[in-house]
Amino acid sequence: MSQRADPMPPCPICHRGTAGQKRLFGARRALLDMGRSGDRFACTSGLAGTHAEIYWCASCRVGYSLPPPSGWLLAEYEGVVDPSYLEEEAHRLRNADWLLSRVERYRAPGALYEVGASVGILLQAARARGWSVAGIEPSSWAVAVAHQRYSLGIRQGTIESDPGPPAPVDCVAMSDVLEHLVDPQEAVFKAAGWLAPGGILALVTVNMAALPARLLRGHWPGFMDMHLTYFTPHALRSMLRIAGLETVELRAAPRRLTAGYVGRRLRGTGGPADLAARVLTLPLVRDARLTIRSRDLMLVIGRKADPPLIQA
Numbered sequence: 001m002s003q004r005a006d007p008m009p010p011c012p013i014c015h016r017g018t019a020g021q022k023r024l025f026g027a028r029r030a031l032l033d034m035g036r037s038g039d040r041f042a043c044t045s046g047l048a049g050t051h052a053e054i055y056w057c058a059s060c061r062v063g064y065s066l067p068p069p070s071g072w073l074l075a076e077y078e079g080v081v082d083p084s085y086l087e088e089e090a091h092r093l094r095n096a097d098w099l100l101s102r103v104e105r106y107r108a109p110g111a112l113y114e115v116g117a118s119v120g121i122l123l124q125a126a127r128a129r130g131w132s133v134a135g136i137e138p139s140s141w142a143v144a145v146a147h148q149r150y151s152l153g154i155r156q157g158t159i160e161s162d163p164g165p166p167a168p169v170d171c172v173a174m175s176d177v178l179e180h181l182v183d184p185q186e187a188v189f190k191a192a193g194w195l196a197p198g199g200i201l202a203l204v205t206v207n208m209a210a211l212p213a214r215l216l217r218g219h220w221p222g223f224m225d226m227h228l229t230y231f232t233p234h235a236l237r238s239m240l241r242i243a244g245l246e247t248v249e250l251r252a253a254p255r256r257l258t259a260g261y262v263g264r265r266l267r268g269t270g271g272p273a274d275l276a277a278r279v280l281t282l283p284l285v286r287d288a289r290l291t292i293r294s295r296d297l298m299l300v301i302g303r304k305a306d307p308p309l310i311q312a
């Protein structure tokens, strides 16, 4: 029989809740308001740094929070309206170009499928580089903007319910998506299943093993309500391996943004980050272009075996 222990919420990766899990940081916010907001889960939401209790699974090496009810979560993402997302369009296009240039080291442009495509900036950049593109996005507002602004036909949906591309693809991209999902391992499985042999899964997600997260502890801006799992390089390599993918690249992802955007994201987080927020939003500072290399955001590129592995 297992030793008696305080029950912990189950880890989103191994689904266990007693052995190897511990409470890492207490909540930093008011109790979750279960009402609908329309912008609480927007990409540019200022709620960074307010978060529920954070737990740690020593076996999987991930941090995690208890997810809200799934119906509520889906409604929240479907209702996202975030016009300020496009204020950083030029920088987001450059971030997308950087990601695609990394992917193209392993796979020439072919069919690309994006999960969580938002307003379609990465798909737009990919199409300009010769990829044929398709994708899904839960927010009906974002799907409409992608259609109007870039003539992209993105399907409204989530990876949990999506049937996927009609034929195997050369790349599945999920940028700033995995940390939002209730079951990230299942999502990696599903995405891997959509890849042609030799195809590439490109993930951009948070790295809680990076120095900023270790220094800022419970004040790290990566901890926020809409993030459910906080990854480490070890965890992602392991998750990709379980899904039959080899991790061919894992590196810090730079973020190209304006100073004002960073300041707005850090506002209200408390501690040293709050002081930085005040400086970055000053009138003479906020339009400055920044490239953030804080290492707490990582690009992970997984490759599906080519030819397919034959099980003994």
Ligand SMILES: [Zn+2]
Residues within 6 Å of the ligand: 011, 012, 013, 014, 015, 016, 057, 058, 059, 060, 061
């Ligand atoms: Zn675990």
